[in-house]
Amino acid sequence: MTPEEKLQQYLEDGILPEESDELRQLLEDESLYEAYLQYERIDAELKALPRPKLSDDFTARVMAAIPEAKTSPPATPVVRLEDRPRPRRKPHSKQMTWFRKHPGLVAALLFFSLMSSATLGLWNGSTETMTYTKVPGIVVTANEVVVPKDVIVDRDITVQGGDLRIEGTVNGNATAVHGRAYLASAGEVTGELEQIEQIFEWVWYSIKQIL
Amino acid sequence: MERLTTRLVDELRSGNHDSFAELVELYKDGVFAVAFKILYDRGEAEDAAQETFIRAYTRIDTYDPQYKFKTWLYRIATNVAIDRLRKRKPEYSMDAEIAGTDGLTYQDHLADDAPQPDAQVVHREIRGEMHEAIQQLPDKYRIPLLLKYVDDLSLKEISVMIDMPVATVKTRIFRGREMLKTIFQNREGFN
Secondary structure, eight states: OOOHHHHHHHHOOOOOOOHHHHHHHHHHHHHHHHHHHHHHHHHHHHHHSSSOOTTTTTHHHHHHHHHOOOTTTTOOOHHHHHHHHOOHHHHHHHHHHHHHOOOOHHHHHHHHHHHHHHHHHHHHHHHHOOOOOOOTEEEEEESSEETTEEEEEEEEEEESSSSSEEEEEESSSSSEEEEEEETTTEESSSOOOOEOHHHHHHHHHHOOOOO | HHHHHHHHHHHHHTTTTTTHHHHHHHHHHHHHHHHHHHHOOOHHHHHHHHHHHHHHHGGGGOOHHHHHHHHHHHHHHHHHHHHHHHSSSSOOOTTTTTTTTOOOOOOGOOOSOOOOOOTTTHHHHHHHHHHHHHHHHHHHHHHHHHHHHHHHOOHHHHHHHHTOOOHHHHHHHHHHHHHHHHHHHHHHHHO
8 A cells, every 4th residue: 555545544444543653654754744634635525515405305206206016916007007108209210310410421322322223224224225336337237246357447336235246457446335345366456355244344434435 | 224224125025115205215315415426416316316216116126135225225326327427418517608608507506505604605616626626537436436425335335336346446435536636736736
């Protein structure tokens, strides 16, 4: 126990006769004496802290609030239930409170869900019908666009919802969305030959197109 | 009081509703004092005291008569009060200024039951300081220290109430007092 704790101990329990010498010794130290006076003061002040009084009708209120089930067990419980003050309905469910707390997040989620459903719709729609860049000289079948031998396409070519087969030359990018892009041994693409199967790639591709 | 309590508890257990009112009368001030020391708010302490008695009533079967009824009851009071303390919104403070008043705090709403003769004037300032200093103590030191000043609670009783070994209770009380001392010393250093 530190000397200071000893001082507190004396304050708390009083001093036994055999301890008085020890206390006297401790108090010879100036700073400990100061501390002792401080502790005495704090102790007195804590004892003197205001004690508010209970309301006079406290007991009556407690007795009114306790459930009376114990004193009269076979009493009519149905009536008692109705007598009881109804708990106030919570103004909002947990979810509503959550929504109220995070309006930004809710807005972001809403935006995201609408945006993604729109995007998904476009993405899925792209598989149904084949669309392609109209370039003179290419051959189009039900689900394939062919750049025949000896045909030179001087621009980008894109096929959506079908395959793209290049036997001639494409001076630009060749892209197949939701389909395959074949490059025959004699074919040539000066730009990039791309095959887009994933929605993310498609989204990125769409953005690139817009830009 | 001990024997009266035992008799009242026995009666209550055998279904005598009225004996509980007597128990409330006997212990309400102590229970309220415990709750007040922890919560430091008159209204909240009164609510906590009421909740304590209701809990004691509904759980009277769990009371083991080989222990003191007072300790059992105070333990419930402590738990109820500490629960409320935890649930309390941090921004709520008795010392917060009431909106629209000039420097009036909720503390001023406390009923001051002490008479205020001139001699009181000096003391009032000290008490205000003490109140402020107490608020600065962390709960774990403040609660044992203040409980020590509820009538004549022993360390043993406090240790049961806050569910902590006697030695820990003692250390925390000492530490709490030491912190108060430091707070006062620093304050005087400023002046």
